[in-house]
Amino acid sequence: MSSQMYLPGQRWVSQTEAEMGLGIVLENNGRHLTISFPAAGERRTYAVEEAPLTRVIYHPGDSITSIDNLTIIVSETSEQQGCILYSGHDKNGDHHQIPELELDSFIQFSKPQDRLFAGQIDKLSDFQLRYQTLNLQHRLQQSPARGLLGPRVELLPHQLYIASSVAERHAPRVLLADEVGLGKTIEAGLIIHQQLTTGRCQRVLIAVPEALQHQWLVEMLRRFNLPFSLLDEERCQALIESGHDNPFETEQLVLCGLPLITQNETRLQQALSCRWDLLVVDEAHHLQWQEDTPEDEKPNSPYHCIEALAQHAAGLIMLTATPEQLGLESHFARLRLLDPDRYHSLEAFCEEEANYRPLNDLVQAINSGELSGDQLQQLQALVGNERATQWQEHPQKITRELLDRHGTGRVLFRNTRSSVEGFPERKLCEHPLAPPQGYDESQHTELQQRLQPEHLLGDNWTEIDPRVSWLQGWLKENRQRKVLVICAKANTALDLETHLRLRGGARSTAFHEGMTLLERDRAAAYFADDIDGAQVMVCSEIGSEGRNFQFAHHMVLFDLPLNPDLLEQRIGRLDRIGQQHTVNIHVPYYSDSAKATATSTMVRWYHEGINGFEKVCPIGQGIFDRFKAKLLEQLETTNNDQLDALINDTRAYTEQTLAELQAGRNQLLELNSCNPEQAQTLIDAIQSQDDRDQLTDYMTQVFDTYGVDQERHSENASVIHPSDHMHCEHFPGLPREGMTATFDRTQALSREDMQFLTWEHPMVSGCMDMISGSERGNTALCTIKLPPLKPGTLMVETVYQLYCPAPKQFQIQRFFSGACLRLVIDNNQRDLSNIISFDHINKLSERVKLKVGQQLVRQGRDRISAVISHSQKLAEAQQEPLIKEARQQLLDQTQAEIDRLKALAEVNPNIRQEEIEYLQAVQAEQLNYLAQTQLRLDAVRVIVAT
Numbered sequence: 001m002s003s004q005m006y007l008p009g010q011r012w013v014s015q016t017e018a019e020m021g022l023g024i025v026l027e028n029n030g031r032h033l034t035i036s037f038p039a040a041g042e043r044r045t046y047a048v049e050e051a052p053l054t055r056v057i058y059h060p061g062d063s064i065t066s067i068d069n070l071t072i073i074v075s076e077t078s079e080q081q082g083c084i085l086y087s088g089h090d091k092n093g094d095h096h097q098i099p100e101l102e103l104d105s106f107i108q109f110s111k112p113q114d115r116l117f118a119g120q121i122d123k124l125s126d127f128q129l130r131y132q133t134l135n136l137q138h139r140l141q142q143s144p145a146r147g148l149l150g151p152r153v154e155l156l157p158h159q160l161y162i163a164s165s166v167a168e169r170h171a172p173r174v175l176l177a178d179e180v181g182l183g184k185t186i187e188a189g190l191i192i193h194q195q196l197t198t199g200r201c202q203r204v205l206i207a208v209p210e211a212l213q214h215q216w217l218v219e220m221l222r223r224f225n226l227p228f229s230l231l232d233e234e235r236c237q238a239l240i241e242s243g244h245d246n247p248f249e250t251e252q253l254v255l256c257g258l259p260l261i262t263q264n265e266t267r268l269q270q271a272l273s274c275r276w277d278l279l280v281v282d283e284a285h286h287l288q289w290q291e292d293t294p295e296d297e298k299p300n301s302p303y304h305c306i307e308a309l310a311q312h313a314a315g316l317i318m319l320t321a322t323p324e325q326l327g328l329e330s331h332f333a334r335l336r337l338l339d340p341d342r343y344h345s346l347e348a349f350c351e352e353e354a355n356y357r358p359l360n361d362l363v364q365a366i367n368s369g370e371l372s373g374d375q376l377q378q379l380q381a382l383v384g385n386e387r388a389t390q391w392q393e394h395p396q397k398i399t400r401e402l403l404d405r406h407g408t409g410r411v412l413f414r415n416t417r418s419s420v421e422g423f424p425e426r427k428l429c430e431h432p433l434a435p436p437q438g439y440d441e442s443q444h445t446e447l448q449q450r451l452q453p454e455h456l457l458g459d460n461w462t463e464i465d466p467r468v469s470w471l472q473g474w475l476k477e478n479r480q481r482k483v484l485v486i487c488a489k490a491n492t493a494l495d496l497e498t499h500l501r502l503r504g505g506a507r508s509t510a511f512h513e514g515m516t517l518l519e520r521d522r523a524a525a526y527f528a529d530d531i532d533g534a535q536v537m538v539c540s541e542i543g544s545e546g547r548n549f550q551f552a553h554h555m556v557l558f559d560l561p562l563n564p565d566l567l568e569q570r571i572g573r574l575d576r577i578g579q580q581h582t583v584n585i586h587v588p589y590y591s592d593s594a595k596a597t598a599t600s601t602m603v604r605w606y607h608e609g610i611n612g613f614e615k616v617c618p619i620g621q622g623i624f625d626r627f628k629a630k631l632l633e634q635l636e637t638t639n640n641d642q643l644d645a646l647i648n649d650t651r652a653y654t655e656q657t658l659a660e661l662q663a664g665r666n667q668l669l670e671l672n673s674c675n676p677e678q679a680q681t682l683i684d685a686i687q688s689q690d691d692r693d694q695l696t697d698y699m700t701q702v703f704d705t706y707g708v709d710q711e712r713h714s715e716n717a718s719v720i721h722p723s724d725h726m727h728c729e730h731f732p733g734l735p736r737e738g739m740t741a742t743f744d745r746t747q748a749l750s751r752e753d754m755q756f757l758t759w760e761h762p763m764v765s766g767c768m769d770m771i772s773g774s775e776r777g778n779t780a781l782c783t784i785k786l787p788p789l790k791p792g793t794l795m796v797e798t799v800y801q802l803y804c805p806a807p808k809q810f811q812i813q814r815f816f817s818g819a820c821l822r823l824v825i826d827n828n829q830r831d832l833s834n835i836i837s838f839d840h841i842n843k844l845s846e847r848v849k850l851k852v853g854q855q856l857v858r859q860g861r862d863r864i865s866a867v868i869s870h871s872q873k874l875a876e877a878q879q880e881p882l883i884k885e886a887r888q889q890l891l892d893q894t895q896a897e898i899d900r901l902k903a904l905a906e907v908n909p910n911i912r913q914e915e916i917e918y919l920q921a922v923q924a925e926q927l928n929y930l931a932q933t934q935l936r937l938d939a940v941r942v943i944v945a946t
Helices: 112-117 124-142 158-165 185-196 209-222 233-241 260-263 264-272 296-300 302-312 325-338 346-367 371-381 395-405 447-451 467-477 490-502 517-528 563-569 598-609 620-637 642-664 667-672 674-691 692-706 745-750 761-772 838-844 851-857 861-905 913-931
Strands: 009-016 024-027 031-037 042-047 053-055 064-065 071-080 083-089 097-099 173-176 202-206 229-231 253-257 280-283 313-320 428-431 484-488 508-511 536-539 554-557 583-590 707-713 716-722 737-743 779-784 796-805 821-828 845-846 933-946
Touching: 009 838, 009 845, 042 302, 053 302, 053 583, 071 097, 097 253, 112 779, 112 861, 124 692, 124 779, 124 796, 124 933, 158 674, 173 185, 185 313, 185 490, 202 209, 202 260, 202 302, 202 933, 229 233, 229 642, 253 260, 260 264, 260 302, 264 302, 264 745, 264 761, 280 302, 296 447, 296 563, 302 325, 313 325, 325 346, 346 371, 346 395, 371 395, 428 467, 428 598, 447 598, 447 620, 517 536, 536 745, 554 563, 554 779, 563 620, 583 598, 583 642, 598 620, 620 642, 667 745, 692 707, 692 761, 692 779, 779 851, 796 861, 821 861, 851 861, 851 933, 861 913, 861 933
Parallel strands: 173 313, 202 253, 202 280, 229 253, 280 313, 428 583, 484 536, 484 554, 508 536, 554 583, 779 933
Antiparallel strands: 009 024, 009 053, 024 031, 031 042, 064 071, 071 083, 083 097, 707 716, 716 737, 779 845, 796 821, 796 933
């Protein structure tokens, strides 16, 4: 029967809209053809000569279903007036006949062989992209850095080590206590990202002080592509009014201010009624706890609200200032939230902490190479005589063994600036200026007005404020310098930026909370541009939150905050690991020889009292709390003699407290907070996956395949946007307005307005899932010229996957040695898999026109079917060995960790029995799922030798 005979009642399938199912020929007038697609409720009219249709004819052995839901196995076919009559038997052995017209229209050809024989032959490029995607997915699943590849972060050893160590655990419960500036928020984000990526958690609640909500929201989205939903009371009320009983159940990723759950019993109970895989609490040191708190006061205590949530959530991550700041009782209170059974007694905890000092000294002695006789005996008691004799030969191994077995290192991580390299020097540049004529701050009682004198100078303050004229002149003298200016208020920033741009001729931009997120991104991008960008960015206080401007190394503090932690946050925009220059901190302030001004008082107290400009002061807030009353009094009286006394007292207390902290440093803990060798292994793994060219080439193929437009934006950056000829309704991760993206990590760190495309970016991972999860590319046909093969030789290349229907968190696929099983069999049933490689075929293959290919498949259907059947038998023969190998891999990886934790649990009470039991249960389930692994034909390519 000719393929061009379109007769009423025949069943055809659209090559371009296969999802519409089987079509029925309604009319053929010789030039135009009308087809009905009942499954889709659509009609199509085609030109007869150009119709993209394939005739569907079933063969003996095929299973078919009628519109009455009768299913038979075809035994024979006959033709009646151009239509097919199918005869066969149902599952009971009864004989039936089904006319072609009565076939069920709701049919999809998803199996490769079904699509191939239905004439749905894909492009060679689609087949190649599919095979490449399967291998890329498998490579990523096996990467030791999985879950850490996607975030927009610098590759800092201490952060990556902590994230990897914690995120691989079940329901981790840890305290992140790095010193200021070392990136606790990034560490928490890395842990969250890896837990979500690997399927170890699905629902996350982040609770932070209200002032930090915006910073966390932006950090999670910009750095980690995690779209947290911000809940406040107004949003909760709106959700309830729209019909939701519990606002906390409306999203998987929720961010809220601490007061929402610590000051509102209704919201707390709603949060407690939800399942949380991970709870994250920032600024945990502000949660006050006392051992003898009366029972009737506990329900109203913020600490006990968080305690209730901590007991309810499976995992817990707390972020806090340096633990020693607020004493052992406060430190114990935080550890108690992590594991109340382990930390049940403050007295026992204090005794345990005291016992760590000798162990701390022992580790330091091993690392210094000088071990006393008593210390050698101590080491022998801890690790045994045989291991103790190896302390000189393998000091690092012995140290790691001690760290693993003892201390709070499994639940507490703390890195200090003294142990982390890469921070720049800081230099204070004071600019004392005479106050404007007639300026008298003593007439004003509001502290804010004295610390921000522009409020006292009237609407035209920029014309008379000496700080403005100084800044304007300094910028002219340093036109090649990038300068970040930070003010407390948005109005001040706006007025100052306008003056610098219109009166001073500076290339400037503003950055404040009144701007949308997109506007702030554009301002930051303008400031970051090296060639045509702004020289100066004038920020309100929001500029000190969460942004990275380390390409600049000059900062102007136009005013000073009263809070030392806020001062450190401001400086931290430039003082970051990786900063290549000394950070110059310019502070213009009013100076009067007759008496101290409020601004000069703050400069002297910060610089001479706590050395807060040129050094990080980890106890700044504690010092401020101690001297707050005297400092506020001095800011009102402006007495020089009293100021000198205050500064001397502050400096003496600061030096004494820092010395005590240094003497009491738990260096054992610090050593356990970063393992440089393991961290470098992770960095190497990430950098090996950071192959910009490979990812760029892959995504370019994807964009071309699916009709997405990509244009060059600048070096290493592209503009990606939907087109009118896209081949899918929704392209993963691509907004309607498009986006600007870069594949370069360095550029992404300085250009937060650009998306950072990595192998774990939602667009990239979404595309890979779309390709591997659809049928596109699972059939192909080509010709090949290869002298050893006789013309007319038919070969079938089959790609099989070992499919294991296990939950995502078990990551079964990573135990298999390969992504898929590829076989090449010719029509003489010879296995040519090891002779003709995938790349070999791609280089020599020639495309075949679709209609010619469909004809070749029809003519060679029996031979192709026979080769596929033989290929299936060969693949099945390899199935068990591959599963056995995967089982051994699974046992090698999981049993070693279970045995290690069991051994450690005998000497380290921080190993939770719950964690060991979880790993054992997971191992048993993994083995069970592995036993159910099935072989699945994923793709078929027919190759004809010419």
